Amino acid sequence: MNRSKSVHRRTVLQAVAGTGVLLTLSPGLLLTGCDGGVKAVESETLGLDSDEYDVELNLHAMSDSVPILPGAPSEVWRYRAELLKGPKNTVSENPDSYLGPTIRLRHGQTVKIHIHNELPEDTTVHWHGLHVPSDVDGQPRLPIRPGETMTVGFEVLDRAGLFWYHSHAHGKQGGRVGFQSYAGLAGLLIVEDEEEADLKLPSGDNELLLVLQDRTFAGNNELVYMGRGMGSMMDRMHGFLGDRVLANGAPPTTRKVATRPYRIRVLNGSNARIYKLAWSDGRPVTVIGADGGLLQEPEDRPYAVLAPAQRLDIWVDLSESQPGDTLELISDRFQAGMMGGMGMMGSNALPLGSRFPLARLEVSKSVEASEPLPAQLGVQRQKIPVNSNTRIRSFELSPVMMRGFAMNGRRFDGTNVADDEKVRLGDTEIWEFHNNTPMPHPMHIHGLQFNVVGRRGGSSDSLQQGLVDSGWHDTVLVMPRETVQLAMKFERFDGLYIYHCHNMEHEDAGMMRYFQVRG
Numbered sequence: 001m002n003r004s005k006s007v008h009r010r011t012v013l014q015a016v017a018g019t020g021v022l023l024t025l026s027p028g029l030l031l032t033g034c035d036g037g038v039k040a041v042e043s044e045t046l047g048l049d050s051d052e053y054d055v056e057l058n059l060h061a062m063s064d065s066v067p068i069l070p071g072a073p074s075e076v077w078r079y080r081a082e083l084l085k086g087p088k089n090t091v092s093e094n095p096d097s098y099l100g101p102t103i104r105l106r107h108g109q110t111v112k113i114h115i116h117n118e119l120p121e122d123t124t125v126h127w128h129g130l131h132v133p134s135d136v137d138g139q140p141r142l143p144i145r146p147g148e149t150m151t152v153g154f155e156v157l158d159r160a161g162l163f164w165y166h167s168h169a170h171g172k173q174g175g176r177v178g179f180q181s182y183a184g185l186a187g188l189l190i191v192e193d194e195e196e197a198d199l200k201l202p203s204g205d206n207e208l209l210l211v212l213q214d215r216t217f218a219g220n221n222e223l224v225y226m227g228r229g230m231g232s233m234m235d236r237m238h239g240f241l242g243d244r245v246l247a248n249g250a251p252p253t254t255r256k257v258a259t260r261p262y263r264i265r266v267l268n269g270s271n272a273r274i275y276k277l278a279w280s281d282g283r284p285v286t287v288i289g290a291d292g293g294l295l296q297e298p299e300d301r302p303y304a305v306l307a308p309a310q311r312l313d314i315w316v317d318l319s320e321s322q323p324g325d326t327l328e329l330i331s332d333r334f335q336a337g338m339m340g341g342m343g344m345m346g347s348n349a350l351p352l353g354s355r356f357p358l359a360r361l362e363v364s365k366s367v368e369a370s371e372p373l374p375a376q377l378g379v380q381r382q383k384i385p386v387n388s389n390t391r392i393r394s395f396e397l398s399p400v401m402m403r404g405f406a407m408n409g410r411r412f413d414g415t416n417v418a419d420d421e422k423v424r425l426g427d428t429e430i431w432e433f434h435n436n437t438p439m440p441h442p443m444h445i446h447g448l449q450f451n452v453v454g455r456r457g458g459s460s461d462s463l464q465q466g467l468v469d470s471g472w473h474d475t476v477l478v479m480p481r482e483t484v485q486l487a488m489k490f491e492r493f494d495g496l497y498i499y500h501c502h503n504m505e506h507e508d509a510g511m512m513r514y515f516q517v518r519g
């Protein structure tokens with residue numbers, strides 16, 4: 001154990017008039033599991049236990065201080081990684097951001113990751129969207145204690161897509177997902193495969209990765225999470241909304257581009273904010289992929305909705321532009337049930353459904369690029385077949401007075417699984433979420449990718465035309481009073497998994513349950 005790093009105690013919790021609670025991020029005692037580049041002490045590997053791995057890395061969850069806004073740096077919690085084995089481009093650090101390194105894996109690789117918890121509290125790392133064994137999934141039942149290391153091994157079974165990793169800690173005192181993710185514990189994970197590579201989509205400098213998150217800062221650039229008193233109650237009910245939006249951990253910037261097509265891959269890494277992605281000049285948003293990789297074919301939408309934890313893959317062709325032209329990716333105005341149109345019933349400077357810029361593209365040079373958008377994209381993986389005999393499992397989302405939301409009347413109860421939360425390995429089922437609440441809920445199922453079978457009911461509103469339901473997903477936005485059906489197949493792994501709302505404050509307040517896949 002390396003104790004050479006200075007132990008610093010800096011408590012940032014100060015009463016600041018009229019604002020919320022500042023994050024207290026510095027550990028009283030900085031514990032380090034292992035030092036940079038040094039192979040971790042071997043312990044039992046959860047999940048795939050193999051003699052040989054294609055990729056091996058150290059992942060540290062730690063406190064740090066990074067510049068986010070002009071002026072003082074902000075204290076954050078973040079991931080850092082060291083590649084021990086594997087292709088060089090497996091890990092790309094984001095040194096000037098609190099975001100974790102972007103991890104790039106290939107379908108079929110075997111991967112071993114040593115997760116070192118250098119935080120002052122329990123944490124876990126959830127590989128959001130990946131089809132991995134239950135023990136690798138980063139569930140709250142397997143917390144990594146402060147100072148401890150957990151090693152997980154898995155094979156990359158998913159098709160190409162944009163995934164991500166983040167904390168999933170939930171202890172006896174309640175959920176810590178909202179706090180830890182907000183403090184900075186999140187990063188991108190990209191899976192590549194042959195099918196996608198054959199399409200020769202824009203890559204390298206022509207592939208833009210965009211992580212959208214909203215944050216509130218106090219005067220000294222310290223992060224502020226959750227309001228006080230009444231404000232806190234509203235934050236818990238609606239989910240926390242920051243008063244400014246960050247793109248890749250910094251205020252939105254201008255990016256110089258050329259007259260050619262670009263692939264823009266967007267993650268909504270926010271705790272609760274929904275984005276309505278649109279182009280400033282009104283051109284359609286061309287969606288080519290969702291959570292679980294490429295759609296079968298491109299889809300033009302007037303705008304595209306991105307709920308917390310969802311990803312969208314967008315194609316934009318600037319070959320008709322002239323140097324000097326600019327184009328903004330914005331989040332456009334909308335109303336979504338009770339959450340919209342009421343100014344959030346609080347003092348938030350950026351209510352849900354406001355219009356604001358996310359990224360500005362400035363055309364700075366002309367190039368000859370002939371890269372047409374393929375008419376067919378990800379066609380190899382067939383949709384999950386369902387018919388009138390497929391078992392339907394229903395979940396009603398309902399409010400619980402003063403305590404958040406429940407699913408079929410139940411809230412998070414450790415690893416307890418009710419009879420109607422047990423499924424059989426190998427089965428195909430339709431899961432039906434009926435939203436009997438006045439606000440939208442982004443529902444996430446662990447361990448698999450599903451197809452959206454259909455939606456019914458719900459109020460027609462200003463988001464409907466932007467809900468991308470084709471393709472493969474791990475998170476679906478269920479609008480107020482709406483019923484959404486999902487087709488899912490429980491393949492390969494038995495054991496415990498989780499389903500929950502990915503509004504992190506809803507999740508932390510108990511809108512989360514385990515389900516069991518029985519072999």
Ligand SMILES: [Cu+2]
Binds near residue numbers: 405501511
């Ligand atoms: Cu929710």
